[in-house]
Amino acid sequence: MSAGSFSLVHGSATWLAHFSCSLGYRTRLHIMLGYAVLLGAHVTITDRKVALEFLKSNVQANLPLHIQSKAVVKELTWGQNMESFSPGEFDLILGADIIYLEETFTDLLQTLEHLSSNQSVILLACRIRYERDNNFLAMLERQFTVSKVHYDPEKDVHIFKAQKRNQREGL
């Protein structure tokens, strides 16, 4: 299953602890998304308009018919039309290989900020290809507590966990 640029999950976070330890890059992240739906979470998969038809056909091909309605494919271009998502709406936000275009970093950060609450967990799987990728992580750390939760040396892929900084931390 390809999961667009973001996968956003509503619902109980109890399954998260169970599945976060088996995370890998792309495929496993997307398998986790499939499990989330199977376990009853409501999942929103987002990307730019141009990718939506492909995403819909992926959902149809990979999820059993009776739970397909729990996986909503929705347009989201980072930083645009954010009002179509309620602030802090999602418990879990997954992003695989989305840190690569410097010109999108500010919008991506603004989007993460809008979509997450103080309780939300964000998991980002990425390769650090260029110095600019580290620059994004530094930007992220200004607003979120960031930790590396997994590194796959064979694939050279990192998984970072981010949670909104407690506002008191900044005082």
Ligand SMILES: C[S@@+](CC[C@H](N)C(=O)[O-])C[C@H]1O[C@@H](n2cnc3c(N)ncnc32)[C@H](O)[C@@H]1O
């Ligand atoms: C390298 S692909 C990764 C796709 C998928 N997550 C995966 O791991 O196979 C980067 C994704 O980010 C999306 N993307 C790039 N710029 C974007 C933007 N400004 N707003 C929303 N999505 C964007 C692309 O459409 C694409 O789906």
